[in-house]
Amino acid sequence: MDEAERESGPWRRNLRVLWFCTFVAGMAFSEIMPFLSLYISSLGDYTKSQVTMYSGLVYAADFFVSAIASPLWGMVADRKGRKLMLLRASLGTAFAMALMGFATSVWQLVALRALQGVFAGFISNAQALVASQTPRKHSGASLSTLMTGVTSGMLLGPVIGGVLAQIFSIRLTFFITALLLLSTFFLSWIFVEEKFKPVAPATSTDGHKSHNPLAAFPNPKLILVLLSSTLIVQFGNISISPIISLYVKELMHNVGPITVVAGIIAALPGVSNIFASPRLGRYGDKHGSGRVLIFGYIFATLMYLPQGFVTSVWMLGILRFMIGISDGALFPEIQTLLTKNSPVELTSTVFSWNQSFQSIGNMMGSLLGGWIAGVFNYNAVFISTAMLMLINLGLVWWLVPEIRKPQAQVAD
Helix, strand or coil: CCHHHHHHCCHHHHHHHHHHHHHHHHHHHHHCHHHHHHHHHHCCCCCHHHHHHHHHHHHHHHHHHHHHHHHHHHHHHHHHCHHHHHHHHHHHHHHHHHHHCCCCCHHHHHHHHHHHHHCCCHHHHHHHHHHHHCCHHHHHHHHHHHHHHHHHHHHHHHHHHHHHHHHCCHHHHHHHHHHHHHHHHHHHHHHCCCCCCCCCCCECCCCCECCCCCCCCCCHHHHHHHHHHHHHHHHHHHHHHHHHHHHHHHHCCCCCCHHHHHHHHHHHHHHHHHHHHHHHHHHHHHHCHHHHHHHHHHHHHHHHHHHCCCCCHHHHHHHHHHHHHHHHHHHHHHHHHHHHCCCHHHHHHHHHHHHHHHHHHHHHHHHHHHHHHHHCCHHHHHHHHHHHHHHHHHHHHHHCHHHHCCCCCCCC
């Protein structure tokens, strides 16, 4: 599909439909998180340490399987179509979520979370479909806008999930979540339009079929650096999650509405991200995505570092709000640069790799974040995350100097 075909295609309507679908999916995925540990506690007579251990297994099972399955589904998407993968992911995840409501043991829940990981990929395939259909000059703004749908849903999800669990029950909330995901299946089936062209096998310079998955990319080193950047940024973000409420409790000296304040602090990056992402995306389309990416790393380093030294919850709240701006510069622009430097027919493949690296970052961040806090202190997690952002900036600056140009290199 050339630029003229993309400009006249259904990309604007697909963007609107998929924004709503990713909003619903983000809400569905996040609304079970606040009470997952409570659900585990209800499945047996477990000690506090056992609940903690089982919670880690339940959380990690989805990410571990998703990291393995995502690249395989990405290759299928580039051969069979991204819309088909949207339908596969939404229907399969709805099925797995509904079965979680029937779980009677923690090992069943671990297995079903792993099954959810098998069907993962709705959001990454929505991003791939939008990226493959959108004219390259609008790709930054489109992907940034789509990201606000996910972010908005994940902001509302924990609140709605908590209310549903309080009014009904935890088990019933799983069924409601499954129905939400089923609605994305029907919306994608009815309203999303895709004119799909299957991918041709990659060939080497001598004209033979290549077994190197990066052979079809004009700049493989850039692709690898961007995928590694996704892992590092996600690792940094997730490493904060397990300790943020405990850090708030410490700053408030265990006095006051700690859970309410912790919830607000956790939501602040998402609020600023919603406003910052589209604007930064449009700036990147005009002046170069590389510029926005470099700004994101510098800004993230400057915002993470002082979080380890704050003395009041208000200072922490302001700095967490600012982190949403750096997230709006990093995640969408990494995806935009992946899009601009990948052949259109391999968009799903590269986005599935991106999801796989993101899942690995989720796993490593959730495991190591708590370990760093336990060995050192809560502030060590913020300081180490700032150092990671700085190291990532150095890697990008050193390994892909072309990213510093006013306009990032774009693949045909």
